[in-house]
Amino acid sequence: MSTVGLAQSLWLLVAALGLALSVRYAGAPMLGQSAFVAAGGYGVALLGPGGVGLPLGIAVGLAVLVAAAGGYLTALATARLDAGYFALATWTLAFLAQRVPIAFPDVFGGTEGITRPAPAELVSRTLGIQLTLTDRINLGLAAGTCLLVLAALHRLSGGPAALDLAALRESPELAASLGIAVAARRRAVLTATAALGGVAGAGSTVLIGVISPADVSPLLSLELLVAVLLGGTLLGGLRLGGLRLGGLRLGGVAQWCGPVLGVAVLSVLPGGSLALPWPGALAGAPWRAVPVALVLVAVVAALARRSATDPPARPWPPSPLPAGRPVRHGVRLELTHASVSYAGVTALDDVSLTVHGGQVHAVIGPNGSGKSTLLDVLAGGLDAGTVRLGGLPLSAGSAPQRARAGVVRTPQQPIVLAGLSPVQQVALGVRGGASWPQAVLRQLAATPRSRLQTAQLRATATGVLTALGLSQLADLDPARLTTGERQLLQVARVVATGAPVLLFDEPAAGMTAAERGQLRRVLRGLAEDGAAVLIVEHDLRLVAAVADRITVLNAGRVLASGEAAAVRADPAVREALLGPA
Amino acid sequence: MISGVLLQVVLAGLAQGAVLGLVALGFSLIAGTARILPFAHGDIAVGAIFVGVLVAVGATPSAARLAGLPSVGLVLLSLAAGATLSGLVAAAVVLPNLAGPGGGGCRHSSLGWIAGGLAAGLLLRAVLGIFLPQQAYAVPDPLRIDLLAPGGLLRLPGGSTVAVRAVCVLTIGLAVGLLAEAVLARSRFGRSLRAVADDPVGAALCGVPARRVVFGAFLVAGLLAGLAGLLAAPGRALSVDDGAVLGLHAAAAALLGGIGSLRGALAGGLAVGTVQALAGYAFGSGCYDLAPLVLLVAVLAIRPPAGRAQALSPARTSSAARAPSTAGR
Numbered sequence: 001m002s003t004v005g006l007a008q009s010l011w012l013l014v015a016a017l018g019l020a021l022s023v024r025y026a027g028a029p030m031l032g033q034s035a036f037v038a039a040g041g042y043g044v045a046l047l048g049p050g051g052v053g054l055p056l057g058i059a060v061g062l063a064v065l066v067a068a069a070g071g072y073l074t075a076l077a078t079a080r081l082d083a084g085y086f087a088l089a090t091w092t093l094a095f096l097a098q099r100v101p102i103a104f105p106d107v108f109g110g111t112e113g114i115t116r117p118a119p120a121e122l123v124s125r126t127l128g129i130q131l132t133l134t135d136r137i138n139l140g141l142a143a144g145t146c147l148l149v150l151a152a153l154h155r156l157s158g159g160p161a162a163l164d165l166a167a168l169r170e171s172p173e174l175a176a177s178l179g180i181a182v183a184a185r186r187r188a189v190l191t192a193t194a195a196l197g198g199v200a201g202a203g204s205t206v207l208i209g210v211i212s213p214a215d216v217s218p219l220l221s222l223e224l225l226v227a228v229l230l231g232g233t234l235l236g237g238l239r240l241g242g243l244r245l246g247g248l249r250l251g252g253v254a255q256w257c258g259p260v261l262g263v264a265v266l267s268v269l270p271g272g273s274l275a276l277p278w279p280g281a282l283a284g285a286p287w288r289a290v291p292v293a294l295v296l297v298a299v300v301a302a303l304a305r306r307s308a309t310d311p312p313a314r315p316w317p318p319s320p321l322p323a324g325r326p327v328r329h330g331v332r333l334e335l336t337h338a339s340v341s342y343a344g345v346t347a348l349d350d351v352s353l354t355v356h357g358g359q360v361h362a363v364i365g366p367n368g369s370g371k372s373t374l375l376d377v378l379a380g381g382l383d384a385g386t387v388r389l390g391g392l393p394l395s396a397g398s399a400p401q402r403a404r405a406g407v408v409r410t411p412q413q414p415i416v417l418a419g420l421s422p423v424q425q426v427a428l429g430v431r432g433g434a435s436w437p438q439a440v441l442r443q444l445a446a447t448p449r450s451r452l453q454t455a456q457l458r459a460t461a462t463g464v465l466t467a468l469g470l471s472q473l474a475d476l477d478p479a480r481l482t483t484g485e486r487q488l489l490q491v492a493r494v495v496a497t498g499a500p501v502l503l504f505d506e507p508a509a510g511m512t513a514a515e516r517g518q519l520r521r522v523l524r525g526l527a528e529d530g531a532a533v534l535i536v537e538h539d540l541r542l543v544a545a546v547a548d549r550i551t552v553l554n555a556g557r558v559l560a561s562g563e564a565a566a567v568r569a570d571p572a573v574r575e576a577l578l579g580p581a
Numbered sequence: 582m583i584s585g586v587l588l589q590v591v592l593a594g595l596a597q598g599a600v601l602g603l604v605a606l607g608f609s610l611i612a613g614t615a616r617i618l619p620f621a622h623g624d625i626a627v628g629a630i631f632v633g634v635l636v637a638v639g640a641t642p643s644a645a646r647l648a649g650l651p652s653v654g655l656v657l658l659s660l661a662a663g664a665t666l667s668g669l670v671a672a673a674v675v676l677p678n679l680a681g682p683g684g685g686g687c688r689h690s691s692l693g694w695i696a697g698g699l700a701a702g703l704l705l706r707a708v709l710g711i712f713l714p715q716q717a718y719a720v721p722d723p724l725r726i727d728l729l730a731p732g733g734l735l736r737l738p739g740g741s742t743v744a745v746r747a748v749c750v751l752t753i754g755l756a757v758g759l760l761a762e763a764v765l766a767r768s769r770f771g772r773s774l775r776a777v778a779d780d781p782v783g784a785a786l787c788g789v790p791a792r793r794v795v796f797g798a799f800l801v802a803g804l805l806a807g808l809a810g811l812l813a814a815p816g817r818a819l820s821v822d823d824g825a826v827l828g829l830h831a832a833a834a835a836l837l838g839g840i841g842s843l844r845g846a847l848a849g850g851l852a853v854g855t856v857q858a859l860a861g862y863a864f865g866s867g868c869y870d871l872a873p874l875v876l877l878v879a880v881l882a883i884r885p886p887a888g889r890a891q892a893l894s895p896a897r898t899s900s901a902a903r904a905p906s907t908a909g910r
Contacts, residue, residue, distance in 0.1 A: 029695050077882035083691035084618045089881045091620070091699075092829055096874050103867025218825065222699055229696060289707035296700035300674055300693060 003135040004207065009267045010142035011204040012220075016227045016259040017149045018196025023228050024258065025162060026189045027169025029083050032074065032090030033224045035097035036194040038216035039067035040201025042101065045114040045211050049121070056122050056133075056206070064198040071194020075187040094218035101213045113212020120206050138207045145199060150260070152444055159454050160427070161440045163420075165189065167428050170417040177379070177411060178429050178497060179403030188437075223292060227266050229299045231258030269295065331357040331390050331500040331532050333407065338377050338385025340370075340556075347373040348384065349556040355532040357500065360523050362543040362564075363536045365553035366576065371536040372412060374553065375503050378534070379409040389501065408494050409503035414486040414510075416478055422489050423474040427461035429496030464496040468522050483510035491522060502526060504535040508542050520546050540577075544568065552576065585741035590862045591855060596747035598834075598854020599754025603809035604827065605834035605846040605853075606758055607667075607802025610765075613841030614778045614798040617675060617691075620698030621705065623828020625666045625803055628705045630810035631713060631821060632666070633659030634720055640712050644719040644815065652723035656811060663807020664800045670701045671799035676792055702825060709821045722815030726750070750812045755847065757808060761801070762843040774798060778841060826870055830857070833877035840886050 015037055022030040043063025047054050054062070074093065078086050101108030108114065119138075122131040131137070156162050164185055167175035172182045205211045269291040333355040340348040348370045355361045363371050376382040380394075380402030387394045387407075394405055402408075417425050442450035465471050470488055473481065481489065487507055494502055504523075508516050516539070523546050526533050537543050543550065543564075550567040552559040554576045560567050567573055604626050611619045634642045637655040647655065674697025727733035730745040737743060765771035773794045776784035785791040813819075834853040838845025853873050861869030 023692075027692075029692050031695075031699070077878070080885040081881060084616075084695060085881055085886060087620075087691075087695045088618055088829075088832055089878060092832075092874050092877050092881075095826060095829060096871070096878070099867070099871050099874065103865070103871050105867075219703075222703065225696065225699075229692075289703070289710055293700060293704035293707040296696065297674075297704055300678075300697040300700050 007139040015200035022193040025165040029087040032093035034221040035093040036067040036197030037201035038097040040198030041205040041211035044202040067198025068195035075190040094221040118209025227262030231262030334388040359548040362547035369553040370556040407501040412505040429493040484515035594855040594858025596750040598851035600813040602847040602850025604831035609835040609846040621702035624702035624824030626806035627824035629663035629807035632662035655723040660807040664803040667803025717818035717820040720814040758847040830873040
């Protein structure tokens with residue numbers, strides 16, 4: 001096997017590992033990795049020796065920066081797109097990256113591409129280095145980069161940072177409601193993906209001394225995606241088959257090991273961009289594109305057959321720390337003069353409401369009376385009226401901002417995060433809006449503090465589950481939970497945030513009598529801890545048992561509000577809920 | 582004489598736009614009904630004509646005039662190939678990855694159908710590439726449009742000429758597109774399509790066979806793609822690999838017209854075709870392919886389609902009307 005071929009495969013492995021960050025960790029179907037490889041390749045060819053004439057090291061750095069900036073801009077431009085349209089947009093980028101050089105031959109050399117002298121010289125007068133980058137040295141650099149990236153991914157797999165990304169992959173809405181800055185995480189991941197693509201492009205351009213549109217065709221994007229999916233599918237298949245390789249916990253390993261296996265498989269298939277040079281006429285054979293297509297088809301078939309594409313992340317080490325419990329203070333959440341209408345239908349008409357710390361405040365009313373809209377307004381999903389927390393007005397903002405300010409809600413429909421065990425889901429709540437860049441850096445450096453934090457996270461999550469009487473669920477498969485258990489798990493996720501104001505949207509729907517009893521104890525316990533609890537609920541027995549105050553909504557207006565007993569005795573309330581006597 | 586050249590450029594663009602409109606109509610139909618994006622749709626349009634050519638003419642086609650029987654054969658085969666390929670893609674990679682009643686996967690299905698569509702397109706290109714290894718081919722015109730006027734040119738009153746092919750392709754493309762829209766608006770199948778587009782689970786509960794309706798949408802889209810291939814292929818050098826870019830151009834047209842709006846897809850096709858022709862005329866042939874791609878990225882960034890595809894209907898309510906309006910005092 002030639003040194004050049006191997007080095008080339010290793011550089012493309014770097015691009016595949018970068019892609020795995022977006023696809024497997026964050027769940028973004030990125031189809032434009034070849035565009036960032038092109039940015040790196042053309043960047044170093046245009047800026048480096050023979051082009052603008054910058055020293056090689058600086059040119060490589062700038063080219064990677066250009067690619068990373070491209071990833072950041074892509075994330076900005078696609079922030080509001082769902083998975084399918086994101087795939088379409090990035091797939092278009094892949095075609096643009098191939099066609100732009102052809103359309104502007106004066107700059108990019110057209111279909112022939114740009115040729116630079118190889119082997120390249122790495123010269124630094126300040127450091128007194130003069131190094132000829134022979135194929136062997138380039139191979140060493142490629143291998144070193146791969147190992148570094150693999151090590152970084154391995155470090156990240158087990159800890160809190162990967163947990164945030166998993167939430168992003170499983171349910172961005174839920175991640176936002178728990179205070180995770182979804183858009184910022186997505187930008188960070190896509191930037192990292194693009195930067196690694198740029199590294200791959202720059203490295204392989206320096207290696208072979210040529211960058212042309214044929215090297216960065218959309219097919220390369222597709223093959224990198226195949227490599228990422230293929231490796232995960234193969235390893236996932238092993239896991240499903242109950243095989244364990246020498247005690248390796250494949251759940252986590254599959255995340256970063258998959259691309260290695262995928263690139264390895266593709267490099268022995270003839271015809272693709274990732275293929276090692278094949279002897280003789282094979283490269284020009286008319287059927288050369290078929291094997292890659294067949295592999296992709298096989299991967300898709302495997303994806304369709306398996307309901308879960310991603311094995312759960314690595315289990316965490318058992319915790320040496322005692323369970324902690326979030327601290328709360330007496331607070332007050334006020335809403336004044338909120339009005340909302342949908343296409344002429346009034347959902348809220350001048351509604352004001354105050355939720356006090358230490359109390360459970362129930363909002364009841366017929367369907368369509370505006371209860372869910374009220375929760376949306378309080379939790380930051382809609383902007384109406386003025387919301388004050390502890391007397392200070394909260395800026396009109398998104399759900400993550402509101403969650404970080406201390407107001408969190410449960411979604412109305414239970415969201416099952418099938419890829420995360422219940423204890424990890426609760427840990428997601430514990431993390432809430434915690435700073436991510438620092439967590440990532442600490443985790444990469446594996447500082448003692450980051451290890452302690454990971455352990456603490458697990459301990460807190462377990463503690464919350466125990467406090468809610470759910471410890472038996474901790475490591476179950478979330479897909480096998482009953483509706484009531486899912487509802488309780490939602491409550492646990494929200495409780496774990498430690499937010500002083502907790503909003504529950506019909507938490508008792510689908511619960512058994514025993515689970516309702518459990519929910520009642522949890523809600524009372526939260527209020528005794530000083531939290532301000534607001535529940536929207538149809539089960540009037542539960543409301544009667546748990547609520548200190550009741551607000552009745554009818555057709556978007558507050559019909560009655562006050563002490564539970566007084567509201568329950570109000571004839572107008574009885575008429576609205578039960579019909580005229 | 583500049584205006585004469587410009588007229589020809591615009592007319593050629595409109596003709597290409599009508600073809601794009603037919604492909605975009607299928608794209609919009611599928612995206613609106615099944616809420617997935619058919620990534621192989623462009624490949625199906627190009628694949629259909631090449632399958633027809635391979636069977637009716639052979640592996641070494643030329644632009645020479647065809648006899649009567651092969652002509653009819655080529656037309657029927659291309660249309661049938663379009664519908665069949667589209668149906669195969671639906672059955673093999675889309676329906677198994679579709680969430681909903683009877684769907685195989687419920688979670689992460691988007692990665693399945695995205696990769697599935699791309700895989701289907703790649704496989705189609707790869708398999709056709711075995712039989713048609715050249716860079717590009719000239720394809721005969723079974724409709725013999727060029728014979729309608731002497732030299733294939735129509736003389737205009739001002740003394741300038743336009744290609745009769747462009748006029749005919751534009752007319753046929755628009756006529757078929759509008760006919761398809763009218764049929765879908767009035768027929769029972771069209772009503773089922775709209776029901777599934779609005780709410781697949783609800784439609785299934787009302788007895789609408791949702792999965793069969795989605796499959797039907799793929800068949801109709803494939804038929805239209807086959808026709809688009811027939812109209813577009815003659816008079817140019819066509820490559821097996823052209824389908825991928827054609828699909829993206831059609832996606833740009835469908836998004837410009839609003840996903841789920843069939844008339845919008847036709848209009849979007851005309852707009853994209855014109856922009857493409859003018860860009861090629863003004864900035865050189867390299868920009869001919871580039872302009873719609875830039876347009877697509879811009880449309881996605883500036884006016885992102887609603888995550889939930891709008892209801893498929895000729896007179897759909899604007900999505901803006903349903904957005905909440907809030908007032909704080």
